[in-house]
Amino acid sequence: MKRLIAPTAAILATALAAMFAAGLTGQQAMAQEASARFGAKDAPEIRLRSTTDLDVLGPAIAAFVAQHPDWAVQFDQWGSNLLYDQTLLECIAESGPKADAVISSAVHQMVDLVNRGCAGTYRSDRTAALSPSLQWRDEVWGITREAAVMIYNRAGVPEADVPHTRFALLDLLRPEASPYRGRVSTYDIEQSGLGYLFAYADSLEASTFGALMESFARTGAVATCCSSEIIESVASGDMLIAYNILGSYAQSHADPRVGIVWPEDYTLVLSRGFLLPKGSAQAEGGALLLDFLLSGQGQRVMAQSGLVATLDDTEGSNTEALVPAGALRPIRIEPTLLVARDAEKRARFLARWREVFAR
Structure with a gap:
């Protein structure tokens, strides 16, 4: 049985603060990072909100409306925390x-939304074909396959130093005199x-x-919010190494100044979660979009943007340093992710993080 949990004061405060700061109301209240419409002007509109960069997921949305010209998609790109808050x-x-x-790439937040009773139920041949580790309760589905990688500046990191x-x-x-002091970057876990x-x-x-x-604490590592910002800082040489960056974004940038490493001790593998909000106006269109993204064509188009990566040493791998299948650590879409949302555990984890990146 689904359990609806009241919003926390922090969530409401975040949403209201964003509204008042921007002087906006409703859907405009939350900061959208990018927005675009795909499809005919007079076609019924599917409103899609995603943490995925518009230029990365956009080709798949364009392919969807080309196959389904009777539908249009309004694509709004959001940050993960604000997207979770607004959906809730x-x-x-x-x-x-x-x-x-x-x-959303923050699949622990998607599992939390399902647990709170915020998702519609849907089942098709394509969703049923997914591995049990890529779906939960026919309400959230993993649609991509992306690795958490390390990236480095090719000019600034000698080949012998590539970790x-x-x-x-x-x-x-x-070493105390390490040339990498203050030159390593990763995501800011409070913002991302x-x-x-x-x-x-x-x-x-x-x-x-x-x-x-x-x-990281001892050497002055830098934590920041966004994939593009981190990748650009490595490309420019301001940062020399970045840790736990989405490989799909590193690949889509295709910057020859940036090298990509899949860690050989283990490589985390993410599948972005797709959710159909309960009671949406165009639930049929949302389900049609889900089935398309899970189809062979949808997966091929997303693979071209790095969203569906070859994960091991099979022929045709697009990785720079192949990783054995035994080193892969998929993040399963399952209720155990709710532990990551536990308020007490999260507070302790963030407190430790703040100590590391205190400025």
């Missing part, structure tokens, strides 16, 4: 406009839901997690 607020309100489809494991990264940061998820998964997986946090 619209769920609690029960009436009023809401998204018809939500796609292929977390242990190697620790070795680079150990994806960054939080990766850090939390690391804390469960790696014996190196504590040592990495200590090393």
Whole structure:
């Protein structure tokens, strides 16, 4: 039985603060990072909100409307934390406009929304064909396959220094006179839901997690919000190495100044979650979009943007350093992710993080 949980004061405060600061109301209240419409002007509109960069997911949406010209898609790109807050607020309100489809890399937040009774149920041949680790209760589905990688500046990091494991990264940061002091970057887990998820998964997986946090603190590592910002800082040479970055974004940038490493000790694998908000105006259209993204054509188009990556040493792999299948650590879409949303555990985790990146 689904359990609807009242919103926390922090969630409501975040939403109201954004509204008053911007002087806006309704859907415009939350900061949209990018927006575009695909399809005919007079076609019924599917409102899609996603954390995925518009230029990365856009080709798949364009392919969808080309195959389904009777539909249009309004694509709004959001940050993960604000997307979660807005989706939850619209769920609690029960009436009023809401998204018809939500796609987020912060899948622990998507599982939480399902647990709160905010998702519509849907089942088709394509959703049923997904692995059990890529769906939960016919209400959230994993549609991509992306690795958490390390990236480095090719000019600034000698080949002998390129870290292929977390242990190697620790070795680079150990010397007092390390040239990498203050030149390593990662996601700010308070601003990025994806960054939080990766850090939390690391804390469960790696014996190196504590040592990495200590090393980041000692060497002045930099935490920032966004994939594009981090990748550009590495490309420019302001940063030399970045840790736990989505490989799909690194690949889509295709910058020859940036090298990509899939860690050989283990590589986290993310599948972005797709959710159909309960009571949306165009639930049929949202379900049609889901089935398209899970289809062979949808997967091929997303693969061209790096959203569906070859994960091991099979022929045709697009990785720079192939990783054995045994090193892959998929993040399963399942209720155990709710632990990452536990208020007490999250508070302790964030407090530790703030100590590391205190300025």
